[in-house]
Amino acid sequence: MPYPFLLKIAAVTLWRSWRATAVLSFMIVTAVAALVFLSALAVGTNDAMIRNSTGLFSGHIAASGIREADVAQLAMPGVSHVLVRRHLPVILRHNSLIEPVALVGIDPDREQEATALPGKTVAGRYPVAGEAAISISQDTADRLGLAVGDAVTVADGQGVGLKSLTVSGLYRTGITQLDQGMAFCPAAALPAGAASVSAAFFLDADTPLDTTVARYRQRFPAGTFTPWTEFMPDLKQLIDLEYICMAIVVTLVFAIVAVGISCSFLIFTLKNLREHGIMKAMGLEAGETALLLLIQIGLLTIAAAALGTLAGTLTTAVFAHTGIDISTFTSHNQYFAVSGILYPRLTGEALLTPPLVAVVFGLAASIWPIVYIIRKNPADILRNF
Amino acid sequence: MLDLQGVSRHFISGRGHVAALHDISFAVEGGQAVVLTGRSGSGKTTLLNCIGTLDLPDAGAILYQGTNICTLSSRQRNLFRRRQVGFVFQAGNLLPWLTIAENLQFPLELNGIRGAAQQRRIEELLAVFGLSGYDKALPAELSGGELQRIAFARAIAHAPAILLADEPTASLDSDNSRRLVELMLALCTARGTMLFIATHDQELAGMIETVIPLKDGKMETRP
Numbered sequence: 186m187p188y189p190f191l192l193k194i195a196a197v198t199l200w201r202s203w204r205a206t207a208v209l210s211f212m213i214v215t216a217v218a219a220l221v222f223l224s225a226l227a228v229g230t231n232d233a234m235i236r237n238s239t240g241l242f243s244g245h246i247a248a249s250g251i252r253e254a255d256v257a258q259l260a261m262p263g264v265s266h267v268l269v270r271r272h273l274p275v276i277l278r279h280n281s282l283i284e285p286v287a288l289v290g291i292d293p294d295r296e297q298e299a300t301a302l303p304g305k306t307v308a309g310r311y312p313v314a315g316e317a318a319i320s321i322s323q324d325t326a327d328r329l330g331l332a333v334g335d336a337v338t339v340a341d342g343q344g345v346g347l348k349s350l351t352v353s354g355l356y357r358t359g360i361t362q363l364d365q366g367m368a369f370c371p372a373a374a375l376p377a378g379a380a381s382v383s384a385a386f387f388l389d390a391d392t393p394l395d396t397t398v399a400r401y402r403q404r405f406p407a408g409t410f411t412p413w414t415e416f417m418p419d420l421k422q423l424i425d426l427e428y429i430c431m432a433i434v435v436t437l438v439f440a441i442v443a444v445g446i447s448c449s450f451l452i453f454t455l456k457n458l459r460e461h462g463i464m465k466a467m468g469l470e471a472g473e474t475a476l477l478l479l480i481q482i483g484l485l486t487i488a489a490a491a492l493g494t495l496a497g498t499l500t501t502a503v504f505a506h507t508g509i510d511i512s513t514f515t516s517h518n519q520y521f522a523v524s525g526i527l528y529p530r531l532t533g534e535a536l537l538t539p540p541l542v543a544v545v546f547g548l549a550a551s552i553w554p555i556v557y558i559i560r561k562n563p564a565d566i567l568r569n570f
Numbered sequence: 571m572l573d574l575q576g577v578s579r580h581f582i583s584g585r586g587h588v589a590a591l592h593d594i595s596f597a598v599e600g601g602q603a604v605v606l607t608g609r610s611g612s613g614k615t616t617l618l619n620c621i622g623t624l625d626l627p628d629a630g631a632i633l634y635q636g637t638n639i640c641t642l643s644s645r646q647r648n649l650f651r652r653r654q655v656g657f658v659f660q661a662g663n664l665l666p667w668l669t670i671a672e673n674l675q676f677p678l679e680l681n682g683i684r685g686a687a688q689q690r691r692i693e694e695l696l697a698v699f700g701l702s703g704y705d706k707a708l709p710a711e712l713s714g715g716e717l718q719r720i721a722f723a724r725a726i727a728h729a730p731a732i733l734l735a736d737e738p739t740a741s742l743d744s745d746n747s748r749r750l751v752e753l754m755l756a757l758c759t760a761r762g763t764m765l766f767i768a769t770h771d772q773e774l775a776g777m778i779e780t781v782i783p784l785k786d787g788k789m790e791t792r793p
């Protein structure tokens with residue numbers, strides 16, 4: 186029996202009994218579409234957590250111990266923003282109250298461009314370049330009894346007053362490292378002293394993290410460059426966990442769908458049992474019968490998986506455009522400190538895994554009906570009609 | 571030549587031990603037509619199945635051109651069926667999702683008859699059976715008589731040596747039945763095909779010279 190004819194029979198049978206085919210495919214189309222979208226949503230959630238966590242202040246790569254001489258050389262292709270920050274340990278004093286903080290000299294314009302921290306100002310405003318102003322956290326303000334517009338004394342470790350700065354604004358992030366022990370002022374307003382230089386690097390969406398870190402380490406051996414995956418291992422684990430959960434979901438869904446397909450396909454083949462009996466009587470061999478059924482279920486699952494992928498992609502495209510606002514569920518979550526809007530995103534893996542798994546499970550599901558038909562004697566099949 | 575020697579087939583079923591065929595012996599020449607008669611349950615289908623290698627006798631031998639087809643491997647029996655045998659069943663012979671032309675194509679593809687030869691053969695068959703222009707129709711669109719004619723056309727499409735028809739006229743009126751059997755007889759005689767028809771219709775049985783009457787699985791001597 187030539188394969189083209191088997192292929193033709195398989196195809197026209199599916200095509201001409203399109204109602205049964207549609208019912209059989211429905212489950213696969215739905216499962217694949219749902220899983221493509223779900224995978225895209227998982228990627229989008231991870232994106233949002235990374236964007237929120239790195240975008241607030243730290244960037245994708247945090248560097249410390251940068252030499253003054255290297256500051257001007259930090260730009261690199263694929264790196265969208267380099268924010269240089271100078272840290273000086275000081276004591277803030279107001280009336281008789283004191284609070285030790287790391288005062289960070291920043292470039293307010295560039296910080297506003299790249300980070301979300303300026304947007305976390307709850308009273309007053311973020312300092313402007315050149316101004317003798319300071320932005321402190323709501324916590325620090327409460328402890329020092331400060332309000333917007335008050336003057337605060339910046340003193341060194343021995344308590345010697347160095348400078349007086351005006352509180353331009355108060356911020357609150359909900360993240361302890363930022364809300365306690367830090368304050369920000371324009372670089373020019375930072376008192377003279379032995380400040381250490383750090384830098385935050387923001388990468389373009391498609392810039393690989395690890396190779397960029399490696400390149401910086403190689404170029405500036407004196408500095409310490411840390412990717413977010415290392416300084417936020419909790420987030421890294423959370424994301425890995427999400428991928429594992431996703432893999433389990435995909436496998437479970439398809440194990441269930443496979444049982445469903447197998448049952449439906451057995452019913453489908455039983456419905457055509459007489460035809461199989463006649464074909465065997467005409468001399469169609471076991472291998473050819475198996476191939477016919479395999480082609481049939483293969484065509485069915487491939488078409489259904491393609492359709493499901495298309496549906497999932499379209500759904501993803503719609504939500505990637507509008508975004509999904511889950512702020513209500515994330516307002517107390519540090520990984521969503523900036524925004525609770527998810528943008529589902531399709532990666533190659535998210536796009537290909539569900540249809541591939543569907544086809545593999547679909548073919549596995551054809552074994553049962555194939556074995557059933559092959560073992561059945563045509564005389565017995567034809568006797569019962 | 572087909573030679574049956576002491577063919578027996580027993581079944582163990584809910585009714586106990588059933589001798590569906592008991593010690594059947596006869597010989598048939600190419601081009602000869604044989605009618606198997608007998609009441610329902612007399613063993614007609616079982617005998618046709620044994621000749622067509624869909625079933626195996628428990629005892630006896632069926633020699634085709636000197637070879638015992640009962641001792642062939644299942645693959646060889648499959649090939650024997652494919653090349654040498656055509657089946658016509660009571661009803662529902664055609665594959666419902668294939669057109670008439672595709673149904674006729676099936677045994678031709680199985681036997682390696684393709685391309686222009688295949689096309690010619692299909693057109694010729696449709697013409698002989700008065701069904702030209704039906705090639706794109708689906709079986710559901712045809713009448714019972716037309717369906718049985720196509721079933722017969724498909725059974726002889728690959729020019730088998732043996733044609734087995736199990737109550738081929740059971741779903742037809744007497745006019746259609748008579749015409750179908752006449753067509754079968756004429757074509758099989760002309761082509762040298764052995765024809766076996768099982769029927770309980772006495773009128774049809776009268777149309778064929780060689781009658782093998784079965785009763786409870788045994789050959790009856792004609793009264």
Ligand SMILES: Nc1ncnc2c1ncn2[C@@H]1O[C@H](COP(=O)(O)OP(=O)(O)O)[C@@H](O)[C@H]1O
Binds near residue numbers: 568611616617
């Ligand atoms: N697979 C089977 N299992 C049990 N009994 C069978 C089987 N096939 C046939 N028989 C029995 O064998 C006898 C002959 O059956 P069959 O050849 O179908 O008769 P006919 O075709 O003349 O009506 C019947 O009694 C039938 O019940």
Ligand SMILES: [Mg+2]
Binds near residue numbers: 614615616736
């Ligand atoms: Mg019968």
